[in-house]
Amino acid sequence: MTLMLDRVCKSYDGGVTFAVDDVSIAAESGELMVLLGESGSGKTTTLKTINRLIEPTSGRVLIDGVDAAGVEPVTLRRSIGYVFQDIGLFPHMTVADNVGITPRLLGWDADRRQRRVRELLALVHLDPETYASRTPPELSGGERQRVGFARALAAGPRLLLLDEPFGALDPVTRDGLRDDFRAIQRQLGLTAVMVTHDMTEALLLGDRIVVMRQGRVLRDAPPSEILRDPGDPYVDRLMTSPRRNAERLRIMASDASSSEAAP
Amino acid sequence: MSANLGARLAELPDLLAGHLLLTVTALAIGITISIPLGIAASRSRRLRGPALTAASLIQTVPSMALLALMVPLLGGMIGFIPAFVALTLYSMLPVLRNTVTGILEIDPAMTEAARGVGMTDIQSLSYVELPLAAPFIIAGVRTATVWVVGMATLSTPVGAPSLGNYIFFGLQTRNWVAVVFGCVVAALLAIALDALIRLLETAARRRSPLRGAVAGGGLALLLAFGMWPIAGGERARTVATSSRHEVAVEMDGGRRPLAGRSLTVGSKGFTEQYVLADLLGLRLEWAGAHVDRRPNMGSTILFDALRSGSVDVSIDYTGTVWTTVMGRSEPLERTAMFIEVAAYLRAEHGVLTLGQLGFENAYALAMDRGRAAALRVRSIADLARVDEGLTIASDPEFFGRPEWVRVRAAYGLDAVHTRGMDSTFMYGAVRDGEVDIITAYTTDGRIAAFDLVVLEDPYQALPPYDAILLLSPDAGAEPEVVATLRPLVNAISADMMRTANLMVDLDGVEVAEAAAWLVDRISQPGR
Numbered sequence A: 001m002t003l004m005l006d007r008v009c010k011s012y013d014g015g016v017t018f019a020v021d022d023v024s025i026a027a028e029s030g031e032l033m034v035l036l037g038e039s040g041s042g043k044t045t046t047l048k049t050i051n052r053l054i055e056p057t058s059g060r061v062l063i064d065g066v067d068a069a070g071v072e073p074v075t076l077r078r079s080i081g082y083v084f085q086d087i088g089l090f091p092h093m094t095v096a097d098n099v100g101i102t103p104r105l106l107g108w109d110a111d112r113r114q115r116r117v118r119e120l121l122a123l124v125h126l127d128p129e130t131y132a133s134r135t136p137p138e139l140s141g142g143e144r145q146r147v148g149f150a151r152a153l154a155a156g157p158r159l160l161l162l163d164e165p166f167g168a169l170d171p172v173t174r175d176g177l178r179d180d181f182r183a184i185q186r187q188l189g190l191t192a193v194m195v196t197h198d199m200t201e202a203l204l205l206g207d208r209i210v211v212m213r214q215g216r217v218l219r220d221a222p223p224s225e226i227l228r229d230p231g232d233p234y235v236d237r238l239m240t241s242p243r244r245n246a247e248r249l250r251i252m253a254s255d256a257s258s259s260e261a262a263p
Numbered sequence B: 001m002s003a004n005l006g007a008r009l010a011e012l013p014d015l016l017a018g019h020l021l022l023t024v025t026a027l028a029i030g031i032t033i034s035i036p037l038g039i040a041a042s043r044s045r046r047l048r049g050p051a052l053t054a055a056s057l058i059q060t061v062p063s064m065a066l067l068a069l070m071v072p073l074l075g076g077m078i079g080f081i082p083a084f085v086a087l088t089l090y091s092m093l094p095v096l097r098n099t100v101t102g103i104l105e106i107d108p109a110m111t112e113a114a115r116g117v118g119m120t121d122i123q124s125l126s127y128v129e130l131p132l133a134a135p136f137i138i139a140g141v142r143t144a145t146v147w148v149v150g151m152a153t154l155s156t157p158v159g160a161p162s163l164g165n166y167i168f169f170g171l172q173t174r175n176w177v178a179v180v181f182g183c184v185v186a187a188l189l190a191i192a193l194d195a196l197i198r199l200l201e202t203a204a205r206r207r208s209p210l211r212g213a214v215a216g217g218g219l220a221l222l223l224a225f226g227m228w229p230i231a232g233g234e235r236a237r238t239v240a241t242s243s244r245h246e247v248a249v250e251m252d253g254g255r256r257p258l259a260g261r262s263l264t265v266g267s268k269g270f271t272e273q274y275v276l277a278d279l280l281g282l283r284l285e286w287a288g289a290h291v292d293r294r295p296n297m298g299s300t301i302l303f304d305a306l307r308s309g310s311v312d313v314s315i316d317y318t319g320t321v322w323t324t325v326m327g328r329s330e331p332l333e334r335t336a337m338f339i340e341v342a343a344y345l346r347a348e349h350g351v352l353t354l355g356q357l358g359f360e361n362a363y364a365l366a367m368d369r370g371r372a373a374a375l376r377v378r379s380i381a382d383l384a385r386v387d388e389g390l391t392i393a394s395d396p397e398f399f400g401r402p403e404w405v406r407v408r409a410a411y412g413l414d415a416v417h418t419r420g421m422d423s424t425f426m427y428g429a430v431r432d433g434e435v436d437i438i439t440a441y442t443t444d445g446r447i448a449a450f451d452l453v454v455l456e457d458p459y460q461a462l463p464p465y466d467a468i469l470l471l472s473p474d475a476g477a478e479p480e481v482v483a484t485l486r487p488l489v490n491a492i493s494a495d496m497m498r499t500a501n502l503m504v505d506l507d508g509v510e511v512a513e514a515a516a517w518l519v520d521r522i523s524q525p526g527r
Helices: A043-050 A073-078 A095-099 A101-105 A110-123 A141-153 A171-188 A199-205 A223-228 A233-261 B003-043 B045-060 B063-073 B080-104 B108-116 B121-158 B164-173 B176-205 B209-252 B271-286 B299-308 B318-325 B334-349 B369-375 B402-411 B423-431 B479-488 B494-505 B511-523
Strands: A003-010 A020-027 A032-036 A058-063 A080-083 A159-163 A191-196 A208-213 A216-221 B262-268 B290-297 B313-317 B352-360 B363-368 B391-394 B417-420 B437-441 B452-454 B466-471
Touching: A003 A043, A020 A032, A020 A043, A020 A058, A020 A191, A020 A208, A020 A216, A032 A043, A032 A199, A043 A058, A043 A159, A043 A191, A073 A080, A080 A141, A095 A101, A095 A110, A095 A141, A101 A110, A110 A141, A141 A159, A141 A171, A171 A199, A191 A199, A199 A223, A199 A233, A208 A223, A208 A233, A216 A223, A216 A233, A223 A233, B003 B045, B003 B080, B003 B121, B003 B164, B003 B176, B003 B209, B045 B080, B063 B080, B063 B121, B063 B299, B080 B121, B108 B121, B121 B164, B121 B176, B121 B290, B164 B176, B164 B271, B164 B290, B164 B423, B176 B209, B262 B271, B262 B299, B271 B290, B271 B313, B271 B479, B271 B494, B271 B511, B290 B299, B299 B313, B299 B318, B313 B318, B318 B334, B318 B402, B318 B466, B334 B352, B334 B466, B352 B479, B352 B494, B363 B369, B363 B423, B369 B452, B391 B423, B423 B437, B423 B452, B437 B452, B466 B479, B494 B511
Parallel strands: A032 A191, A032 A208, A080 A159, A159 A191, B262 B290, B262 B313, B391 B417, B391 B437
Antiparallel strands: A003 A020, A003 A058, A208 A216, B313 B466, B352 B466, B363 B437, B363 B452
16 A cells, blocks of 8 residues: 655644645555654654544645545544554553454454454464453553554554554563564555654664654655765754764673673 | 331321432433533533533522522422422533533543544544543532432422421421431432442443342332332322311211312411411311322412412411512501402402411510510510610511511611521520520410510501411312311411410420311310
């Protein structure tokens, strides 16, 4: 499934200022596109125009060449997986009910839903026997986000939107979840758009990185290209911290190995 | 078990039924309106302000006043309907407010997630928002339940039978067993309903059918028990009055001219009125009528009800009609006033004044005998020259009446402090020296029992209060009703009334017995 945003704008004040300013980006089928920027850069607003949680002021969103504006919002959202920033599981529903919510809205029968829930929990490495009947408050942060992924995938979407999906997690949990997510996304061949403010995460996960600032696209390139040439002083600045960390780690590693080699 | 407690228990099925019917219907309708209104208000800012303000405004009206206001607002209707409307309005605020707050307090991330997974507005409401707001909403329902059970006790003065009958009756007749009994039953009812609702809530939350069944069964049982007299009450009442019918057969030679006729006897909230209402009820029942008793009604509410035909028979006083209904303030001689009042009632309201009962129950200023002697006070005119600050106690109604204005002006009593007090407590207060003067009722037996003196009224500033028997326009047009009640005209002397009142107020005799004693005296005047 391909995704294209064509000159998308969003203004909340009738065109005086723009939260999203003339954004044109495209993701190939099976590609993971990262929207990177600080808070207020317009990355989350851009993401939400794709499933019409926010209606663009102008411009078009094309999914497999079809204009999203022509699709009923509810239908559109049921066909697109969405992973929320603060996970957004319904605390009064069990894990199984949370995961099965979109299939339920689509009118799947209970048997089919139940099979699907078990399949998905297994996919995100949660034992269905143990987890299906629990409620979100009984889960750890990492477990909750795994349920969040399972819920987003429940109705078999071809397009997945992720809003800072790893933001609330501790580093160890985050790394494990990232790897699992990347593997699932590749395995299912999903087209995905992920929002983050973490350059390292963007570099590690993205097939393509879109750097945004003040509603505009500053840079749109694969990670390797951005590593080679940031191409913009602001992007370069965003690279500073990962670079410095990488350098420090490299030095520490070589110190450690040289002290080991010494008698 | 004491006879007093036994008498209270005998009244329980009817009063509890009235109370439950009021509470449950008012809550059911109140909740049915408030929750959808709350949902709509949570979605529309334009609706939210006015809805919450209106509900809060209703809440600021004292509950007693809200109930009383319903009577004129509903065109003089009394009984279930005005009480039901007032209680319904009263129950709405907590449910409405908690519904709005409960929905608005939901984390916006939750509603966004609901939209994000593809829910429509209605689905978001039913799958996410209402379940998350449910604890708030149920807390509101529980608050409303406790309020309404409590407030329903105040529906007695508008003529709706409730557990408040015990409280009003008990306060007026110094029957503390009745007061406590009414309070305890009302409290138990509130606690029981609250606990059952809480049980229903946990059942829903934990998806426990067992708890649900227990709670649902408990509610059903309570309702069934409470409502039973309404369904089977006709039979119960017939049984209760059969012994009185036997007396009636003796008296009237078996003639029952009012058989099949249903009549409502209304009364105000003090002992004399209870006794007289019971006396009227007895006579009408002897004549074969089915009698509906509405005790403890507010004075103006009772008159409105009589005028509109919601009440068929009542006892009023010429001075009361003169000042509060006719708006007159000048004093008049007793007989002249009776004639004017009767003519006015017939012409203006179609109300038939059947006649005087034969005694006056006037306001009179009374003092403790020793205190009056010490201050050398014999008439109201003497009060003006007493230097120390005097305090006069009366029911709050009196200080709003024109005759108080007139008394104060006529005798120069501007320096006298006024203190509003329930008439039950006045007599004790003046005996114990808490206040100096009270406005005693001239037929109250406690004047003699507490050794009080009635001050002379040389300028006749206080109007006469002849007890008069009034019939609604419809009842007044029925010769059988008129004939049945006519023997009561001029049949009760002030002494007889005073004794009957004293029996109830001081000796703890049941109202029905005091009424029976009066019947006895009326039929055998020589004894």
